[in-house]
Amino acid sequence: MPLCKEDCQQWWEDCHTSYTCKSNWQRGWNWTSGINKCPAGTTSRTFETYFPTPAALCEGLWSKSYQASNYSRGSGRCIQMWFDPAQGNPTEEVARFYAMAMSAGALPRGVEPLLLSLALMLQFGILG
Numbered sequence: 001m002p003l004c005k006e007d008c009q010q011w012w013e014d015c016h017t018s019y020t021c022k023s024n025w026q027r028g029w030n031w032t033s034g035i036n037k038c039p040a041g042t043t044s045r046t047f048e049t050y051f052p053t054p055a056a057l058c059e060g061l062w063s064k065s066y067q068a069s070n071y072s073r074g075s076g077r078c079i080q081m082w083f084d085p086a087q088g089n090p091t092e093e094v095a096r097f098y099a100m101a102m103s104a105g106a107l108p109r110g111v112e113p114l115l116l117s118l119a120l121m122l123q124f125g126i127l128g
Contacts, residue, residue: 002069003058004078011081012054015047023050026063 021038022028029036038044051057055068071078076093083090 001065002067002071002078004073004075004080005068005070006073007079007081008054008058008066008068012047012051012057015057016051018047019044020047020050021045023060024063025061026065 021042021044028039030039031037047057051060058066058068066079069078073080074090076090076097079094080090
């Protein structure tokens with residue numbers, strides 16, 4: 001799923017001095033206590049250690065579910081992580097774009113399955 005370049009950059013700026021013990025948050029946590037804890041043998045280090053660039057953070061943190069893109073907020077081609085819900089959800093426009101591209105057989109190269117799911121939900125009336 002392509003993330004807007006400003007959101008990826010801001011996410012990294014906000015977190016690069018915070019600490020984590022893993023580079024992939026999707027799996028591998030220790031849940032034996034009922035709360036996610038670092039796996040045995042891992043060391044907490046700054047995000048910057050695990051993710052030296054904004055793209056490394058955006059693409060690595062959730063098993064490559066996100067893709068750092070060069071698209072800007074408001075382009076209708078990338079997911080905005082933060083937005084004012086009173087102004088509407090910009091993800092709907094992005095899903096519409098990819099749904100139309102999918103139905104025209106013109107999906108951009110490298111579109112991930114999660115984005116396709118958003119497009120299909122829009123196409124079948126589950127979103128907006």
